Amino acid sequence: MATPRPNPYSNFNFIVEIDNEEVVGFSEVSGLDSETVPIEYREGSDPTSAMRQLGGTEKYSPVIFKRGITGSLYLWEWRKEARDGGTTFPPTKTVVIKLLNEKHDRNAPAMTWTLTNAWPTKITGPTLSAKGNEFAVEQVDIVHDRLDIS
Template identity: 30%
Template sequence: MAAPTPSPFEGSNFIVDLGAGDDTSITRVDFPVALLDEVAYRSGNDKTAEPRKQPGLASYSHLVLHRGLTTNLDLWNWWEQARNGDPSVDRDVRVRLLDTSRQPVLAWRFRNTFPAVYRLSPLDAAASDLVIETVELAFDSMDTET
């Protein structure tokens, strides 16, 4: 008899470590798209005209973090450090997925991360929405940890 398939995890139970300790105010994480370049290769003595494809360099879109705006300016200050060329701006960021008992089950580590984009949601006197602070993080590599 085959082993039972494990149940999928809920996406609402997570914590983010911005390299300076856990930040419980992050309300949404948009994971990056991870791509591998396709390198076409054809040896000079191949009998066919079709190239062989092999994996090349990895590239990633941004890791995007969202939270409600408060007087906590740590994301803005981090972006400002990057804008001003501070060499200590790079951090390792971890996103940990938690089970129902708040224990980590999976984690993603983003190495040498820095804020590339900072934005706020629009202010609208006709709406009652929260102001959302968004930061898009560029990074060198992405790995999973268990």
């Protein structure tokens, strides 16, 4: 349940659960948006010729998850199931992103985003460089049928 307050929450204090389990940690999540694509409509007998905007299809961007590589193959196995057409296609799961408060209370998040029927469409491996000292980071793009915020 969203918790209103006068000051904004920090964006670094979050967890991601896939099918009610925190299986991997992420350093960044982006693309949590929802859009209704308008349909332009005008009646042929309308003397004003004004176009009306009617609600059309609901559209969601892929949600981008980034994480440092830790050796866990959980996301790759899920992506491989989607690629190879495992037992169901697509192999959907429920993904929940919880923004935590300063007390890090996982049971009472400040805000929650729920992705319904989510599945990974793309995994991007890290950029490897012998000259750098950054962490090896992979990216997973996940599409979904619905986004709910609470």
